[in-house]
Structures are given as C-alpha cells and as structure tokens.
Amino acid sequence: MRFVIVTGMSGAGKSSALKMLEDAGYFCVDNLPVPLISKFAEIACSESAAMQKVALGIDIRSGEGLDKMDEALANLETININYEILYLECDDHVLVKRYKETRRSHPLSGNGRIEDGIVKERRKMEPLKKKAAYIIDTSQLLTRELRAEIFKIFVENRTSYGNFFVTILSFGFKYGIPSDADLVFDVRFLPNPYYIDTMRPKTGNDREVYEYVMQSPLAHEFLDKLEDMIRFLIPNYISEGKNQLVIAIGCTGGKHRSVTLANALYDRLKTLEYGIKVEHRDIEKDSYYRK
Secondary structure, eight states: OEEEEEEESTTSSHHHHHHHHHHTTOEEEESOOGGGHHHHHHHHTSTTTOOSEEEEEOOGGGGGGGGGHHHHHHHHHHTTOOEEEEEEEOOHHHHHHHHHHHTOOOTTTTTSOHHHHHHHHHHHHHHHHHHOSEEEEOTTOOHHHHHHHHHHHHTSOOSOOOSOEEEEEEEEGGGOOOTTOSEEEEOTTSOOGGGSTTTTTOOTTSHHHHHHHHTSHHHHHHHHHHHHHHHHHHHHHHHTTOOEEEEEEEESSSSSHHHHHHHHHHHHHTTSSSEEEEEETTTTOGGGGOO
C-alpha cells in the first residue's frame, strides 16, 4: 500500500493536491485526527479493505494534535506502514494575497493580521517539513502545473524527485524587471529581429525568429555558460533550503531575443530531475511594436 500524508502551509494547495490524488485513484481523507492515523492505516491495509493507494490530509487544523504527530508516525513504522510525506510550501506574500482574494481568515490569525498567523503556522509545521519526502513550492505554479508535478511523483512513480522547481521567465526591460526573479540576465547584446520587417510582428516562438537569434555564436556561448552556472547553483541552493528558482531573461520588449533564449535554456534543462517550466511575461504586449 502506498500511504501518503499531504500537509503544508494553509493556502498552499493541499486541498487541490488531495483532489488530484483522488482523481489518480487514491482513497483520500482530509483532516483526520492525528491520534487516529495509525488505526486508520491498520484498517486500510487489512484484508477486508485492501486499499492500494491512500492519502491523508493533515494541517494546522489539527491544533494540539500536531504535537502528537511524531508518535503517530512512529506507530506507522511499528506496524510496517511505509509512509511518504508531501509538503506544500508557498511564499508568505503569495499566501497573504490568496487569503485576501478569497476573503478568508488564517486559522491562527484570529482577529489579527494574516501575516502573524502565517508566522505561527510556519513554526508549528517545521517539524513535518523536515520529515517530508517531497516538497513542492506552489508560489509560481498554476493548478495544471501542480497536477503535473503530483502525477510525476505519485502516478508515474519517478524514482527521484529533486524537491525543487525552476521557472525560466522571459521579459522586456521596458516593462520592468520581474519582482520575483532570483537571477536576471540581459540578452540585448544579441542581434535584434525587431529591425527586420518580416520578423517584427513575430516572436521567439516562431522558427524564423528563433533561428535568426540562434545563428549568432554569442547566443550559444551565452547558453553554454548559463547552463553550466545553473547546474552548479541548483544543488547549492537546495542545500540552503531553497525550493524554487526564477531565472529571468530580458531583452528590450520581451518578444524576440529573450523568448528565444528562454526556450533554448528550457530545452537544455528540461531533462533535469527537478520541476521546470518556461513562461513569457511580455510576449503579448502590443506596445512593443509602436514606433
């Protein structure tokens, strides 16, 4: 039996993750009292139930029961239940935004500020996070991207999962540097397709533009150096407890050179064991074409 405990920060997507696991054939139970976990596991693996895939949702709503989580996990080990913990993480400012959009109050904030509740929750959830086999940071993930990551682990049964997510983001400097970028690279030194009339309306997603930019030896040299640096940085970021990395690549308007280089970098890194996606922030902005 595969026994998964889904936990993490309130607002990080735990309920969505449980629904996705349910769609994948898991028997899911949310907010089960902690003292009942081992008893439920015994029933689930009994001959009469014979469940093959089970997922439990455990979070801050368990209250003081979280203090007994170590005991509950020890009981699972005693009865030979091999459990896995999936921990959903999220940046504080994203959590605050999500709570304000839904007009919900944080379980630990009471009548106070949401930020204070998040701080308290992080402190209480830290022991579970340290025990997690998988950590997914949902700060930058769309629902379909979270589903893809969960399916990699719990449906496709990937033998390794790096607990790390990389976003490669193209942008235009004229619209500002992305506020969530960890690393920013300027590719305005490359040949600009904007000055070729037939390419101006197109983007780096079009083969003609892509090939024009990539015909420059500088583009390949830049990618070689950038790929080498990213492969070096990721393990070191992970060792420091970082769960995600946003790599921003910019050109003037975010349509040609940055899109091309972002796509090319994605093609080089997509075989890594980590989650990875490419986004083009400014590719649809028409003002780039105005003279």
